[in-house]
Amino acid sequence: MTVNGSTQEHEVEPRLLLVFYLREVLGLTGTKIGCDTTSCGACTVLLDGESVKSCTIFAVQAEGASIMTIEGLATDGGFHKVQQAFHDHHGLQCGYCTAGMVMAVVSLLEEQPNPTEADVREGLEGNLCRCTGYHNIVKAVLAAAGAGGGA
Amino acid sequence: MTAVIGTRYARREDAPILTGESRYVDDLVVPGALHLEMVRSPHAHARVTSVDTSAAAAMPGVVAVYTGADLAGAWARPKPFAWPVD
Numbered sequence: 488m489t490v491n492g493s494t495q496e497h498e499v500e501p502r503l504l505l506v507f508y509l510r511e512v513l514g515l516t517g518t519k520i521g522c523d524t525t526s527c528g529a530c531t532v533l534l535d536g537e538s539v540k541s542c543t544i545f546a547v548q549a550e551g552a553s554i555m556t557i558e559g560l561a562t563d564g565g566f567h568k569v570q571q572a573f574h575d576h577h578g579l580q581c582g583y584c585t586a587g588m589v590m591a592v593v594s595l596l597e598e599q600p601n602p603t604e605a606d607v608r609e610g611l612e613g614n615l616c617r618c619t620g621y622h623n624i625v626k627a628v629l630a631a632a633g634a635g636g637g638a
Numbered sequence: 639m640t641a642v643i644g645t646r647y648a649r650r651e652d653a654p655i656l657t658g659e660s661r662y663v664d665d666l667v668v669p670g671a672l673h674l675e676m677v678r679s680p681h682a683h684a685r686v687t688s689v690d691t692s693a694a695a696a697m698p699g700v701v702a703v704y705t706g707a708d709l710a711g712a713w714a715r716p717k718p719f720a721w722p723v724d
Contacts, residue, residue, distance in 0.1 A: 516665035517658020557658035570656040574648070582655035583662060 488552050490515070491559030499546050506530045508546035509556060517557040517586050521615070528614030531587035532556045538594035540613070557586035560593065569593050569631045578627035580618035588614045592628050602632055672701055 488495055490513060497512055509515045509532065518541060521529030530542040533555040560567045569592050572578070579585040588611065595602065595610040602610060607628045608621070616624060654660035677694075679686070691703040 510665075514667075515658070516661060519662070520664065557656075561657055566656065573656060574652045577649070579652060579655060582651070582660065585655055586658050589656065 488549050488554055490554045491556060501545060501547055503546045504542055505532070505544040505546045505549050505554075506541040508549075509541060509554070512546075515556050515558050519583055519586055521583065521587075526615065527584070527587070528591060528611075529584050529587040531590045531614065533590055533594060536594070536597070538591045555590070557589060560589065567593070568634050569596070569627075572627040572631035572634065573624070576623050576627040576630055578619065578624045584614060584616040584618075588616065588624060592631065595628070596632055600632060602628070604629065 490509070495513060497508070499508060499512065503512075506518055506520055509518050510520070518532055519529040520542060521527035522542075525540050525543045528540060530540050531538050532541045533539070534541075534544070534549060534552050536553075536555075561570060566574070567589075569589050573585065573589060578588075591611055591614045595607070599606055599610065604625055607625050611621075611624070611628070651660070689705045689707075691705060694700060695703045
């Protein structure tokens, strides 16, 4: 598979979850583990452009796929518009949900470039945040959507 | 100092969090680190009559097993952090 643009090839046990492959084999610890139940979304990454919970996919299922993690989002040393919006609108406090939340938002905005607030809240149902109360996250997403095309 | 209060400030810690660079405890790799597992009572209300750690201690890779009695001398230092074991 390719991860953040780099080709990766490893022999792994069939039971190895993608999130552990990313964190422990590749050392990309930006993707977090926040639950054991596929509930929290902290592990969200993009697999062939679609947001997936990497805790619920085996690494072997991602063979041949193109994965993007939070580490792969920024370009040329600059923030992706979603990262910038989260900073501008105080969309993070402890930051533990942020990596997964941002990846989910990137995917959401690709599917729905002009979401309403209700669309955002529903679209991010799979990502839990214990700190912010979601209010500023929603603001950040709407701002990133309003920022228009381009990273 | 009064100029600071009530003024909006951008957070300085956002950038490494947003790029995935910042490390939380579970992200740290400490070579040779041991892993601690807490074993708690499966009963909501019960009297512990004995604890037998021999099977656990015999498992491969287990470095040590501690019960409350083993740590009785350490409860009160530097601050009490648990109920003392009689």
